[in-house]
Amino acid sequence: MKELLDDEPGKEILLLGNEAIVRGALEAGIGHGSTYPGTPSSEIGNTLEKIAKDYGMYFEYSANEKVAMETAAAAAASGVRAMAWMKHVGVNVASDALMTLMYSGVKAGMVIVAAGDPSMHSSQNEQDTRFYSLLGNIPMLEPTTPHEAKEMVKYGFDLSEKLELPVLIRTTTRVNHARGVVTFGEIKEPDGDGYFEKDPARFVAVPQNSVKNHPRLLKQMDIAEKITEESEFTYPQEVENAELHVISSGAGFNYIKEVKEEDDLPISILKLGMTNPLPVEKIRDFIEEAERLLVVEELEPFLEEKVTALAKDVNPDLEIYGKNSGHFSRLYEYDPDRIKEALSDLMDFEKEEEPLQAEDYALPARPPSLCPGCPHRATYYAVKKALGGEEGVFSSDIGCYTLGVQDPLNTTDYLLCMGSSVGAAGGFSKNTDQQVFAFLGDSTFFHSGLPALVSGFYNQHDFVYVIMDNRTTAMTGHQPHPGTGKTGMGDPAPMASIEDLAKGAGIEFVETVDPYDIEKTIDVFERAMEHDGISVVVPKHPCALIEQREEAWAPYQVDLEECKQCHICTNQFGCIALVREGDKVTINETLCIGCGQCAQVCPFDAIKQEVEE
Amino acid sequence: MKRVNLEIVGVGGQGILTSSQVIGDAALNQGLDVYMSEVHGMAQRGGVVVTTVKIGEEVYSPLIGKGEADIVLGFEPVETYRAIEQASEKTWVVTNTVPIVPFTVSVGDGVYPDIENEIIPSLKKATDRLITLDAETLAKEAGAAITQNIVMIGALTATDVLPMSKTDMEESIENNVPQKFVDMNIDAFEKGYQRAKELM
Numbered sequence: 001m002k003e004l005l006d007d008e009p010g011k012e013i014l015l016l017g018n019e020a021i022v023r024g025a026l027e028a029g030i031g032h033g034s035t036y037p038g039t040p041s042s043e044i045g046n047t048l049e050k051i052a053k054d055y056g057m058y059f060e061y062s063a064n065e066k067v068a069m070e071t072a073a074a075a076a077a078s079g080v081r082a083m084a085w086m087k088h089v090g091v092n093v094a095s096d097a098l099m100t101l102m103y104s105g106v107k108a109g110m111v112i113v114a115a116g117d118p119s120m121h122s123s124q125n126e127q128d129t130r131f132y133s134l135l136g137n138i139p140m141l142e143p144t145t146p147h148e149a150k151e152m153v154k155y156g157f158d159l160s161e162k163l164e165l166p167v168l169i170r171t172t173t174r175v176n177h178a179r180g181v182v183t184f185g186e187i188k189e190p191d192g193d194g195y196f197e198k199d200p201a202r203f204v205a206v207p208q209n210s211v212k213n214h215p216r217l218l219k220q221m222d223i224a225e226k227i228t229e230e231s232e233f234t235y236p237q238e239v240e241n242a243e244l245h246v247i248s249s250g251a252g253f254n255y256i257k258e259v260k261e262e263d264d265l266p267i268s269i270l271k272l273g274m275t276n277p278l279p280v281e282k283i284r285d286f287i288e289e290a291e292r293l294l295v296v297e298e299l300e301p302f303l304e305e306k307v308t309a310l311a312k313d314v315n316p317d318l319e320i321y322g323k324n325s326g327h328f329s330r331l332y333e334y335d336p337d338r339i340k341e342a343l344s345d346l347m348d349f350e351k352e353e354e355p356l357q358a359e360d361y362a363l364p365a366r367p368p369s370l371c372p373g374c375p376h377r378a379t380y381y382a383v384k385k386a387l388g389g390e391e392g393v394f395s396s397d398i399g400c401y402t403l404g405v406q407d408p409l410n411t412t413d414y415l416l417c418m419g420s421s422v423g424a425a426g427g428f429s430k431n432t433d434q435q436v437f438a439f440l441g442d443s444t445f446f447h448s449g450l451p452a453l454v455s456g457f458y459n460q461h462d463f464v465y466v467i468m469d470n471r472t473t474a475m476t477g478h479q480p481h482p483g484t485g486k487t488g489m490g491d492p493a494p495m496a497s498i499e500d501l502a503k504g505a506g507i508e509f510v511e512t513v514d515p516y517d518i519e520k521t522i523d524v525f526e527r528a529m530e531h532d533g534i535s536v537v538v539p540k541h542p543c544a545l546i547e548q549r550e551e552a553w554a555p556y557q558v559d560l561e562e563c564k565q566c567h568i569c570t571n572q573f574g575c576i577a578l579v580r581e582g583d584k585v586t587i588n589e590t591l592c593i594g595c596g597q598c599a600q601v602c603p604f605d606a607i608k609q610e611v612e613e
Numbered sequence: 614m615k616r617v618n619l620e621i622v623g624v625g626g627q628g629i630l631t632s633s634q635v636i637g638d639a640a641l642n643q644g645l646d647v648y649m650s651e652v653h654g655m656a657q658r659g660g661v662v663v664t665t666v667k668i669g670e671e672v673y674s675p676l677i678g679k680g681e682a683d684i685v686l687g688f689e690p691v692e693t694y695r696a697i698e699q700a701s702e703k704t705w706v707v708t709n710t711v712p713i714v715p716f717t718v719s720v721g722d723g724v725y726p727d728i729e730n731e732i733i734p735s736l737k738k739a740t741d742r743l744i745t746l747d748a749e750t751l752a753k754e755a756g757a758a759i760t761q762n763i764v765m766i767g768a769l770t771a772t773d774v775l776p777m778s779k780t781d782m783e784e785s786i787e788n789n790v791p792q793k794f795v796d797m798n799i800d801a802f803e804k805g806y807q808r809a810k811e812l813m
Contacts, residue, residue, distance in 0.1 A: 014634075014641050016651065039654030122654030145648075178675040179637060179649040254674035261673060262616075336678040353680035353701035358739040361731060363691055364723030366624065366715040368660035403658065407720045475655060576659055576716040585719075590758065 001050050007187040015182040017175045018043035020146035021113060023182065024153030025083050026055060028109065031191030032075035033059040034068040036447060037476035038087030039122035040176035041115035045085070045488065046477055053489050057190040061479055061488040064418070064447040065090035069097045069112070076106035076166070077203060078194030081157050085113035088129040089417060093448070095132065100205045101166060102136045103213035105220070108191060109157030110166040112138075115176050118251075118298045118333035122173075124398065124417060126332070128299035130170055133276035137217050139224045140168040140276035141233060142250040146180040152233060152273070154185065159227065163220045168276075172298065174251040174333060225277045233273020236286055242268035243347050245290035247283065247307055249275050252296040255339045265349065278306055284314045294346060295322035298334050321346060369403055372577040373544030373595035376401045376468055378515040380411040381573050381601065382539075383437060383466070385518075386525035390435060393428050397421035397440035397449075400475045400543075401468050404439070408574040411439065419448025426452070426461035435529060436463035443473035443481040445498060454505045456534050464528045465507075465536045467498050468515075470543040478546060502536040509535035516541055518600045544593055553594030554609050558586055562606035573601045614776055616669030618677045619769075622696040623688025624713050625657040628762035631789060632686075633664045635766055639777045639785035640668040650675035659716070661692060668776060680704075686769050688748075688762065689713050690728045697739060705772045706740055707809065709748040709765060744768055744809050751804040760801035763790075767805025771813065779806065 003013060004023050015023065021044050025033065033052065035045045045061060052059035058075075062068035065086040072084035086094060091114045098112070114132070117123040133140035141156060143149035149171060156167040201209050228234070237257075244265075248256050249272040260267045270286040272279070287293055287307070295304040304322040311318045321327045327342040328334075343349045370377050380401075383392065396402055396412040397420060405412035414424050425438035440449050445467045453465065473479040480486040482496040502510045509531040513524045521539060528535035541547075555577075565583045569575070575598055577591035587598075587607070599607040619636065623629050633649055640647045645668050652662045665677050680701040687693025687708035700706055710728055718725045726732050736743050748764040755764070763786060769775065770782045777785075783799060790798045 012641065014637050014647055014649075043653065121652070174650060174675055177651045177653055179633075179647070179651060180672075180675070181641060181646055181648075251674075255676070258673035261671075335676040336674060336681070340678065351678075351680075353678075353703070355680035355698040356700045356702065356704070356739045358694065358697045359735045361694070361726045361735070362724065363695055364715050364718045364725050366659075366661050366692070366717065368625070368655050368658040369716050371658060400658065407717070407722055475658075477653070570719045571721075574716060574720055576719075578716075578719055579714055580719040580721075588714075 001047050002054070004047065005051055005054055005187070006184065009184055009186045011184040012181050013184065014179055015146050016043055016179050017146040017149050017171065017177060019047050020150040020182045021153050022047045023184065024150035025111070026187050027150070027185045028154045028157035029081055029188035029191050030083055031057050031080035031194070032072055032082035033057060034062045034071045035085045036062055036065045036068055036090060037473055037479045038090050039476055040117055040173040041085050041087050041113060042476040042479070044113065045479060049488055049490065055190055056192070059488050061481060063482055065094040066097050069094035069101070072110060073097065073101050073106065075194060076108045076110035078196040079108045080194035081109045081191040083111045083113065085115070087123065088114055088116040088127055089123060089125065091129055091132055093418065098132070099136045102138060102217055103205060103210055104203050105164040106160060106166055107164065109160035111153055111156040111160060111169055112166055113169045113171060116170065116172040118172055124415070126299060128302060130275065130302045131300070133168055137221050138168045138276065139163060139165060139274070140170055141273055142170050142275050143175055144250060144253045146175065146178055147182045148233065149175055150182055163224055165217070165220050172251050172333070221277060228274040228277050228279045229281050231274040231279065234271065234279050234282060236268065236270045238268040239266055242266050245287065245293045246270070246296055247272065247286070247293065247303060248296035249273070249303060250298060252298050252334050255334055255336045256296045259336055259339050259343065263349065265343070265347065272303065275303065280310065283307060283310055287311055287315050287318055290315065290318055292319045292346065293321065294327065294342065295320065296328070296339065300330055367406060369406055369576050370400065371544050372575055372591045373548070373593040373597070374400070375470055375515045375539065375541035375544065376404065377409065377573065377575060378518050378521065378597050379466065379468055379539040380404045380409045382515065382518055382521035383411065383525050384572070385522045386529060387435065393432070393434045393436045395421045395425040395428060395436065395438045397444050399441040399444050401439055401441055408571050418444055419452060422449050422452030422456060422465065425463040425465070426456045426459065429461045429463045437466055438463055439466045439468060441474070442467060442469040442471065442483050442498060446482045446496065450501060453502065453534070457506045460533060462533055464525065465534050467536065467538045469498060469538050469540040472543050472546060474543045474545070478543065498538055507534055507536050512538040512540050514541050515539040516595065516597060518597065544595065548593050555589045555592035555594050556587055556596060556599055556607050556609055557611045559606045559608055559611045560584070562604055564604050564606070566603065568603060569598050569601055569607065573598055614670060616667060616672060617774060617776060618682045619666040619684045619686060620677050620682040620696060620699045621664045621666065621686045621688070622692040623662055624692065625659050625662050627662070627688045628759065629662050629664055629688060632762045632766055633666050635782070635785045635789045636666050636775070638789060639781045642785065643777055643781060645776060646670060646672045648672040648675045661695070663696065683774050684769060684772060686765055688765060690732050691726065694732050694736065697736070700740065702740060704740065705742045705744065705774055706736060707744045707765065707768050707772065708736070709761065710745050711747055711749040744772070744812050746805065746808050746812070748805065751808060752801055755801035755804055756797040760798055763798045763801040764805035767802040768809035771806045771809035
């Protein structure tokens, strides 16, 4: 991705939306970047890992989104252009800082990228993050394409500086993870040498200052109301004798635009780029003479309700279609089909191609699963063995280990958000007599498991706190974290120790074990369950995907002579390299990484690295 | 030119992202507009992967409606079958016949259909424009099973539906795979191309 550093204005290149966002920041002279990884925003950080140093900016993986927001805010308060990015639910974590940051504002430009995930491809909810712009009075831009995302990030820094307020760029999966043609602009030198000029009246949010800074924020947003009317990202695409008017923003615009162009439909579209504040005048002009209006936006009726309110004043006879009329749903992402379905009710329009019909087989589901060799599988297996048939309550967390929810492990019973495993485990332990486990990963522990640990110790909760340390932030693409000894820019870093932190909090039972040694791991869990209060167990083994980059082991095979077809390996352990056909179990040699966990699980020693022919 | 919609389906880890990158770059090098959607994150862990590549003079969105794919390129037969609604009778369906049995089957949560006796006959019944090939065997002949994705691109290119030439595609492969594996991948591409031409 070194190509992103090419200073060749006009060059056209195929970029992932997240790469385009990075390029926009480079064209704006970004000096500071901070994040906590989260799909669909992760590749912004993955890209900067590779190029931040060459470009000359500072980049870090912060312990969580709130810290990322705060470090970026301080950079921007010190005159250094800064960006913080996160997935939509990461904004929830950072929102405490963000809501007050809007009062004090920034000196240099600050851009916040909030990446939404309609349809929940890789998320626990599909909240419409645009509402934060109203809650916090945050100027907001909604890109539709990778190229526009790049342009909006660049513009966002200028806008932020003009208003002295952070600017929110709200994307969705089909922008972040779309790949499109992007045209390069000029690269700017990175901002550096910040200096924080003290201004307590502005930067210290005590009540006597905040009562003055809140009206200041509203005044700045009055200025933003004028700016939004002139935004180059908002424009009408009108046709003569339009049968339908459309207002749209974000990814939804792409689909209505495509359907309109493809079938040459008589539709006028007002495409909105800056959606907080809304360009009220432009919308008024657009709907004034219209008869019928369709609002196309994914998730909540954010635009629709405002436009509906406006129409009561401007054009009371306007017929408005969208979510309230039932033409669109508030659920999931849109696609060309959903647009066509809505249009087929509103105008003379029929879908051309008939989808193929084929015989109906009950196709087996293919949900995501723990990888072959994943150390989490051994940990879960050991926990269930240690329980010996007793029912445990498994309070889980956000990461690869959430996949323990699948058969045959079924080690995920309760999950809300990053770090929730620990607080919830405490709640279960205080209110039930069940044996409770909290499962979370190393990165998630640093993210939000730590305060909950201290809280649980203090309140004398009683559960087994399992910190599954695979030495990386695996699910989002193997980013480093405070325990890995490496910074986001690839430099060596001091290592935070999970065990020392737990002991420092006062926990008496703290044990580390290699889950690849299943027997030993079972023993640790048995003793952990005996212990009163919180017992911390750290199953520690590198993510199989990382370990396999460094050394390759020979795959295992099932010795069919020895196999008694007990199916413990498939029914209790369930590595995806184990293939059962009828009663026969074999190992898929391509998938097997040779970790040998299943060989330990087999009571008949029928799984071996070399089977004699 | 008419826009070309390509839907690629398969399983995480099959090299689908590299494939779409090869196709997208080839199109861009011909001065065409390209818009693609990819899958990153959780789904990649052994789950279903669906990516799209749309190529034309101007492309406005990255997703494809039902029945509107010009090509469905399936890296795994059950996943091809699952995506069949994306195809119409005008669509070329190009599929690998080598199964990857999901773990749900091994733990008793489903049955993997018979590829030779159920899936392929049903696909044949649904469309005349079907190309089936054992990409694994061809890839191994080229040097490594991992080049299956490039075998599939060869077969895709043979349909002549893409607005890029065979040479354009080969150039893009050269630009997108590590230098030391270029020859092996070009061989894999050729094998997929020839096999599909024989079948058409």
